[in-house]
Amino acid sequence: MDNKGQFDGEYKEVDPENGSQNNSGGSGGPKLWKIFLIALIAGLIGGGVVVGSYSLVQNNQDEKLNSDNSKAKTKTSNVNVKVTSDAESAFEKIKGAVVSVEAYSKDDTSSSIAGFYGQSEDDDSSSESDSEQANEGSGVIYKKSGNTxxxxxNNHVISGADRVEILMSDGHKLNASVVGHDSISDLAVLKIDAKYVDQIASFGNSDKISVGETALAIGSPLGSDYATSLTQGIISAKKRTIDVTNSSGVATGQATVIQTDAAINxxxxxGPLINIGGQVIGINSMKLSSSGSSEASVEGMGFAIPSNEVVEIVNxxxxxxxxxxxxxxISLLDLDYxxxxxxxxxxxxTDSVTSGIVVMKINSDSPLKDAGLKKYDVITGLGDKKVKDIVSLREALYAHKIGDTVKVEYYHEGKEQTADVKLTLEANDSNTSTASNER
Structure with a gap:
């Protein structure tokens, strides 16, 4: 067979000493190198052709894609994302029971052109303004009985109102009447026609909440335009004791509240503060916006009345x-003043007595009168609590019920004494007045 021109697998080694070639398998060595060089050059040229062809095709495709995009209109994609969070589930359980409360009171200011020129306001040219002032807040429907x-x-939402309206979550507006209100707990109960009520809230046990658990606040921040708004946070503290003041800034007592960083405005x-199960664990009442001492701005400090206290009061x-x-x-005054x-x-x-309550007046029906206390006596203890000021006295007193007998510690003409006092008198507007603490 003629093997001319075929690679037979043999090669020649070059002797490094004399440059001579050693034949290790027959002839044809120079042909091998020629074939190798030709194959290498052909491979490089071929690779260049392939790469060039790919680049040309890719460029043509990009130009076609860009041409198509320049003519196309931007559209939305029909992507349906189904995400159900625990907060969403909790909100659904109560949202229909959360309402906006609109309290209206008459504006007593008179509009009188004659008065401007010095004439009497009783003149016929004087006319009393018929305008109303509106105070807006939130509420939660907690009970349905028959048609009611x-x-x-909150009491401060409806306090002083001449009429109250309720805006339901579905947009219906109903007249409401005040069943009862309590300024000390800052709670009030209203009643409405149950015709449009489809959902009522349930109360959870506020003693069972934990710091760090999720808390959701629902209400109408800044009014009914933002009705049924939901904010999320955590329980920051279970039982935070804070001072409560009236509109004049005078301390009226202390309240034990739930602290949360859920936005309250x-x-x-x-409105309700709820847990992740949709139960009411508190009624949102106030927000701390600045520090009393430094006036520094404060965020994330809202407070709610615990549900266990709410249930007791609303009943x-x-x-x-x-x-x-x-x-x-009695009428009384802080010893500090x-x-x-x-x-x-x-x-x-003596100098050792640094705090207490001074009895300024004793009413005829006061149980302290029967116990022998006099004007200018200084009360320093009631029951098992020390009395340092008006706030601590009310806290000690309201820990008891009508009919209880408590020990009162006091100073009479500088001498320390005690007396057993039976709490027979019920608090009302006339017998709970105190001397002003303002200098």
Missing amino acids: AYVVT PGNSG QLAENGKVSRPALG ISASDRKKTLKL
Whole structure:
């Protein structure tokens, strides 16, 4: 067979000493190198052709794609994302029971052109303004009985109102009447026609909540334009004791509340704070917006009245229209507001007595009168609690019920004494008045 031109697998080695070639398998060595070089060159040229062809095809495709995109219109994609969170489920369980509360009071200011020119406002040219001031808050429907539904809200939302309206979550507006209200707990109960009520809230046990668990606030921040808004946060503290003041800034007592960082804004007052199960664990009442000492801005500090206290209060309000609490039937003043000289001369106190409540007047029906207390006596303890000021006295007193007998510690003409006092008097507007703490 003629093997000319075929690679037979043999090669020649070059002797490095003399440059001579060693034949290790027959002839044809130079042909091998020629074939190798030709194959290498052909491979490079072929590779260049392939790469060039791919680049040309790719460029043509890009030009076609860009041409198509320049003519196409932007469209939305029909992507349906189904995500159900625990917060969403909780909200669905109660949203129909959350309402906006609109309280209206008459504006007593008079509009008188004659008065501007010095004429009497009783003149015929004087006309009283018919305008109304509106105070907006939130509420939650917690009970339905026959044709009547009951709403709990904050007392400060409806205080002083001549009429109250409820805006339901479905847009219906209903007239509401006040069943009862309590300024100390800052709670009020309203009743409405149950015709449009399809959902009522349930109360959870506020004693069982934990710091760090999810808390959701629902209400109408800044008014009914933002009705049924939901904010999410956590329980920051279970039992936070804070001072409560009236509109004049005078301390009226202390409240034990739930602290949360869920956003609470004006208009949220009276709305529910709920857990992840959709149960009401508190009624949103207030927000701390600045530090009293430094006026530094504060965020994420909202407070709610615990549900266990809410249930106790609303049951009394719904049944009696009021909350029954004991009263002492006295006018009083913090010892802090008595000068050092009067403490010694009038009250006959030693320097060791630094705090307490001074009895300024005793009513005829006061249980303290029967126990022997007199004007200018200084009360320092009631029951098992120390009395340092008006706030601590009310806290100690309201821990008891009408009919209880408590021990009262006091100073009479500088001498420490005790007396057993039976709390027979019920608190009302006339027997709970106190001397002003303003200098």
